[in-house]
Amino acid sequence: MGDTDKAGIVYYPNYFKWFDIAGHQFFRSCDLAPSKLEAERQIIVPLLDARCSFEKPLLYDDVITIQTTVEEINNKTIKLRHEVYNGDVRTGHGYELRGWVNQTADQIKAVPIPADVIAILNEDIQSDQRQSRTPFNA
């Protein structure tokens, strides 16, 4: 509701907010919750790059679903692909590139993604099982 303008059309920055929420949901669904990464590994996953293509309008009262999958695993970054659906109709898609970054009192530095995390993320690439589907009200 609060995500639309007076005419009832969704305001575009909301897509990036939904991407952020869906990305966090995705990491939680893989047992890689950002709060856990920070507490247990001193790792944060800041956004380095993002993109969105807007294909169809979204209106007041539409209930949307975000489908999130791993698009790329690089040395120190992960690219998540997000697709936004209103029912069966895709209204937009894009990506978030997140860094795998060690944060200590002294420094913030990207570091190589460890093998156990690569294995978890590869499972997502190879199967449809771990796609996070997050419903929102536009």
Ligand SMILES: CC(C)(COP(=O)(O)OP(=O)(O)OC[C@H]1O[C@@H](n2cnc3c(N)ncnc32)[C@H](O)[C@@H]1OP(=O)(O)O)[C@@H](O)C(=O)NCCC(=O)NCCSC(=O)c1ccc(O)cc1
């Ligand atoms: C994250 C950084 C410290 C990494 O810097 P460095 O340690 O020098 O790493 P590098 O420059 O070598 O880059 C590491 C990798 O990222 C890639 N990279 C870095 N920046 C970019 C951009 N802008 N686009 C694409 N790729 C990039 C780079 O190519 C390297 O890739 P691979 O090695 O091939 O995997 C620095 O890039 C930075 O501070 N960037 C700004 C991040 C930021 O402010 N984002 C805005 C939102 S903040 C946020 O999202 C957040 C903050 C805190 C949290 O707890 C959670 C989230």
